[in-house]
Amino acid sequence: MFRTALRNVSAHKARLLMTVLAVMLGVAFVSGTLVFTNTLSAALQKQSAKGFDHVDVSVTPDWQEAEGDKVGEPRELTRALVDDSARVPGAERAIGVVTGFTALAGKDGKLIGSGFQSQGGNYWGDEDPRYPLTEGRAPRGEGEILIDSETAERAGYRVGDTVRMSVDGPVLEPEITGVFTTDDGNVAAGGSLTLFDTTTAQKLFGKAGTFDEIAVKAKDGVGESALRAQLDEALPADVVQTTTGTRLADDQAEAIASSMSGLKQGLLVFAGIALFVGTFIIANTFTMLVAQRTKELALMRAVGASRRQVTRSVLIEAFVVGAVAAVAGLAAGVGIGVGLRSLMGTLDAPMPDGPLVISPGTVASAFAVGIVVTMLAAWLPGRRAAKIPPVAAMSALHAQATTKSLVLRNTLGALFSAAGVAVVLAATTMSGSDGQAPMGIGAVLLIIGVFILTPLLSRPLIAAAAPVLRVFGVSGKLARQNSLRNPRRTAATASALMIGLTLITGMTVAAGSLQKSIDKMAAESIEADYVVSMANGNALSPDVAKTLQGADGVTATSPMRNAVSRIDGETEYLTGVTGSAINELTEFEMKSGAFQVGGARVAVDDGTAKARGWKTGSVFTVAYEDGEKQRLTVSGVYLANEMISGIMIDTATLAPHESEPSDMMVMVKTADGASDAVKESLEKALGSNPGIRVQDKQDLSNQIAQMFTVVLNMVYGLLAMAVIVAVLGVINTLAMSVFERAQEIGMLRAIGLDRKGIKRMVRLESLVISLFGGVLGIGLGVFFGWAVGELMGTTMATYELVLPWARMGVFLLLAGLVGVLAALWPARRAARLNMLQAIKAE
Numbered sequence: 001m002f003r004t005a006l007r008n009v010s011a012h013k014a015r016l017l018m019t020v021l022a023v024m025l026g027v028a029f030v031s032g033t034l035v036f037t038n039t040l041s042a043a044l045q046k047q048s049a050k051g052f053d054h055v056d057v058s059v060t061p062d063w064q065e066a067e068g069d070k071v072g073e074p075r076e077l078t079r080a081l082v083d084d085s086a087r088v089p090g091a092e093r094a095i096g097v098v099t100g101f102t103a104l105a106g107k108d109g110k111l112i113g114s115g116f117q118s119q120g121g122n123y124w125g126d127e128d129p130r131y132p133l134t135e136g137r138a139p140r141g142e143g144e145i146l147i148d149s150e151t152a153e154r155a156g157y158r159v160g161d162t163v164r165m166s167v168d169g170p171v172l173e174p175e176i177t178g179v180f181t182t183d184d185g186n187v188a189a190g191g192s193l194t195l196f197d198t199t200t201a202q203k204l205f206g207k208a209g210t211f212d213e214i215a216v217k218a219k220d221g222v223g224e225s226a227l228r229a230q231l232d233e234a235l236p237a238d239v240v241q242t243t244t245g246t247r248l249a250d251d252q253a254e255a256i257a258s259s260m261s262g263l264k265q266g267l268l269v270f271a272g273i274a275l276f277v278g279t280f281i282i283a284n285t286f287t288m289l290v291a292q293r294t295k296e297l298a299l300m301r302a303v304g305a306s307r308r309q310v311t312r313s314v315l316i317e318a319f320v321v322g323a324v325a326a327v328a329g330l331a332a333g334v335g336i337g338v339g340l341r342s343l344m345g346t347l348d349a350p351m352p353d354g355p356l357v358i359s360p361g362t363v364a365s366a367f368a369v370g371i372v373v374t375m376l377a378a379w380l381p382g383r384r385a386a387k388i389p390p391v392a393a394m395s396a397l398h399a400q401a402t403t404k405s406l407v408l409r410n411t412l413g414a415l416f417s418a419a420g421v422a423v424v425l426a427a428t429t430m431s432g433s434d435g436q437a438p439m440g441i442g443a444v445l446l447i448i449g450v451f452i453l454t455p456l457l458s459r460p461l462i463a464a465a466a467p468v469l470r471v472f473g474v475s476g477k478l479a480r481q482n483s484l485r486n487p488r489r490t491a492a493t494a495s496a497l498m499i500g501l502t503l504i505t506g507m508t509v510a511a512g513s514l515q516k517s518i519d520k521m522a523a524e525s526i527e528a529d530y531v532v533s534m535a536n537g538n539a540l541s542p543d544v545a546k547t548l549q550g551a552d553g554v555t556a557t558s559p560m561r562n563a564v565s566r567i568d569g570e571t572e573y574l575t576g577v578t579g580s581a582i583n584e585l586t587e588f589e590m591k592s593g594a595f596q597v598g599g600a601r602v603a604v605d606d607g608t609a610k611a612r613g614w615k616t617g618s619v620f621t622v623a624y625e626d627g628e629k630q631r632l633t634v635s636g637v638y639l640a641n642e643m644i645s646g647i648m649i650d651t652a653t654l655a656p657h658e659s660e661p662s663d664m665m666v667m668v669k670t671a672d673g674a675s676d677a678v679k680e681s682l683e684k685a686l687g688s689n690p691g692i693r694v695q696d697k698q699d700l701s702n703q704i705a706q707m708f709t710v711v712l713n714m715v716y717g718l719l720a721m722a723v724i725v726a727v728l729g730v731i732n733t734l735a736m737s738v739f740e741r742a743q744e745i746g747m748l749r750a751i752g753l754d755r756k757g758i759k760r761m762v763r764l765e766s767l768v769i770s771l772f773g774g775v776l777g778i779g780l781g782v783f784f785g786w787a788v789g790e791l792m793g794t795t796m797a798t799y800e801l802v803l804p805w806a807r808m809g810v811f812l813l814l815a816g817l818v819g820v821l822a823a824l825w826p827a828r829r830a831a832r833l834n835m836l837q838a839i840k841a842e
Helices: 001-010 013-051 079-086 150-157 198-204 226-235 245-292 295-300 307-346 360-386 390-394 403-428 432-465 466-470 471-484 489-525 542-549 608-611 649-656 678-686 699-742 742-750 755-793 805-822 824-831 835-840
Strands: 057-061 091-097 099-101 116-125 133-136 142-148 173-181 192-197 213-219 242-244 529-533 553-567 570-577 590-592 602-605 619-623 628-640 645-651 665-670 694-695
Touching: 001 542, 013 245, 013 307, 013 360, 057 226, 057 245, 057 649, 079 091, 079 213, 079 226, 091 116, 091 226, 099 602, 116 198, 116 471, 142 150, 150 173, 213 226, 213 665, 226 242, 242 245, 242 824, 295 307, 307 360, 307 649, 403 432, 403 755, 432 471, 466 471, 466 619, 471 489, 489 699, 489 755, 489 805, 529 678, 542 553, 542 678, 553 649, 570 649, 602 608, 665 678, 678 694, 694 699, 699 755, 699 805, 699 824, 742 755, 742 835, 755 805, 755 824, 805 824
Parallel strands: 116 192, 142 173, 570 645, 602 628
Antiparallel strands: 057 213, 057 242, 091 213, 099 116, 133 173, 142 192, 529 665, 529 694, 553 570, 553 619, 553 665, 590 628, 602 645, 619 628
16 A cells, blocks of 8 residues: 555656645745744844853842832942942952943934934943954043944944934034944844943933943852852842843843744744645645545455555555655745845844754654644545445546535534634624634634535625626636536635635734724824924933924923822822923813813823722822822823823923933924924924934824834735645646546537637636635635724724725735636646547546
8 A cells, every 4th residue: 555655646746746835835934934033043142142241240220119109219339339349359340331222323314223222331441341442442521432333334434433413312423432343132133332431321321420230250260159149248238139141141042032932923823824725725635636546446445455544545645745845845944044034134134143043843843744734634535535435446436425414514614604703793892802812713713614614605606707707608608617516626725715815804904994093093182293202212301392392383392201109009100291281282082071280180091090990070199209299189081092191290290209300202283283394493403313203193104004014014925825825726726627627628629619718718717716715815804804903992992994995906806816827837738638638538
């Protein structure tokens, strides 16, 4: 039986090629994902470990826990603690570390790197071992800086150049006195690192006389644990905490591995989708191969082969196909991993240097996926083959599915579909994350149910195309009949395309609806013409609000300031706003009372009010950051949204209790409204600061839209793998169908149907099957998009369903294009059949 299985594989090489390709693509996606994420993770961990080469023990400030109405705050690391650390017997040196956001502008005036990747720090003394200088000297005073070598190369800066930069205050124009090299991960990822002398860094980052960390290097022969023990003994335990460099590196490696796991799981989900689609093709291929070998298998049974041997023969074929596909898929996956690494470099997200990682787990996964998926998909056809009675050797055709089996299939499909719809509808009534799991379960049940019902659905849907097919005469009529001749095969072929289009359509509907809802939310809740914020999302200096208030053409401004407080012994963040101007800059729907902020009157969002049992007129006591207490009155309860929420309090009330006030954003209303000229005027008023963004409503909308567009394009690219696999399935089905119908095609040629007619028949059959799968996929995608929207609507009052008719039309056209392209080779093959040989074929 083993030799028979191998003979069958070698005899049907062309027929199995498409199956090998389908499995290979799925395996390539899985192995490529593992190679890429393992390589990226190893490179980042190696880079991270380099960053701790100059740190054997890290000393950081301990956190003073909140007690009663007192707000918790970190302890301070002073210069005295740095000196005490350096005097420890096992310490070679101790460096006080200061870090913070630093926006460095390129020669075009724009921010270099992404906001969160633009960092600053301090250069310790005249020679800092962390940052070896490649040219120039150490900075001295506020007018001098160092920049990293990669930023210098990207921006074209040299020693002696003057640059524009800012931290969170006014624009500075220091001179570059030197260039250094660094293993900093942010720089490797395309960001920038700017260094000041220690005193300047402390002043700019608002940490006068203090440090964020003390990095201690051990003397030769002194272990990390011994040095840490000495530091624990020498430094006050209630002020600092110590961590070894090895522990820091391990923690960083764990964090990197954890962050990579999310990316890996996301990519593997799409690989799983491609394999799931490929499963239909494999099952379809082996079903057709078994059907074509009915007489052969029946004869084998007649001469003594058992059912188990026949099943084993089919599974051995599947094993060989899966093994070949796994080897090819692993090789292609390594190429995909290399390609993804190169692609990141072209997208301004360069990867750290490191070797390509092909782990034993990746190899094992590739073979397990390729072989197991193929054998599982071939098991049912193999089981059917074993049931072929020996008497079937007398007939060219195997017995068709019985009425009983069809009724059972349709009943099972109806039950799965009904259960899926019920679970999805139930999930839409839940709130937030509670409905995510039920929604996923319901979606899987519904897709399985529709797949089982697809043979039943194919008849009415394909029959609906009859009027159009009649236009093509005999070819069109034959195409419709061929599509319905084997509903199960048509269903399996169409389902592969259906799944890909279901996901693509569902994502498009959900993303478009969410985008529209956020646009609506911004338009309804923000009356300001502009929103000013930091490029990295950090807090603004209060000086920004003061500058904007005095700018030409500005009629109203208000900061949005987060301030920590204690209410009933619990930490609660207050949102400071300018009470006299906030009503001109925002517009909220009130649940009760009025939006009045000033003195001891505050406005509270509905979520906070419900959680604390407040209503209009409620009075509560707040303990501010400095420990002072005040009784506040709720003037009104407003409906919050994802953009603005919280307890709104006047900044005049809040300011006396803040030691270092900072604003998350500043809203601005101008006399002339939003325009390019006004925007340019505001940017100039802020000194053309590279670290500050001035955005109108359209800018905010475009920023959100860009985010969705990037995600959608990634999803489209990943799901394209499933669509490619589906195309292979259509080609495979048509090719085998042509082989099965060789005698019939020969007869059609003999009675007068020309080659063009044969080609047209095959193409129309492919087009009908592809459009059938496209209609099912788009229909299911719209339903799932609506359901996801209903779930999001429970937490987003402005949610509104948007059906992207144009894109859905494009998706349907693409389904048709898939059918036309997939039919090119099978149609050509059918047209080139020799009619006399075909008529004689069995």
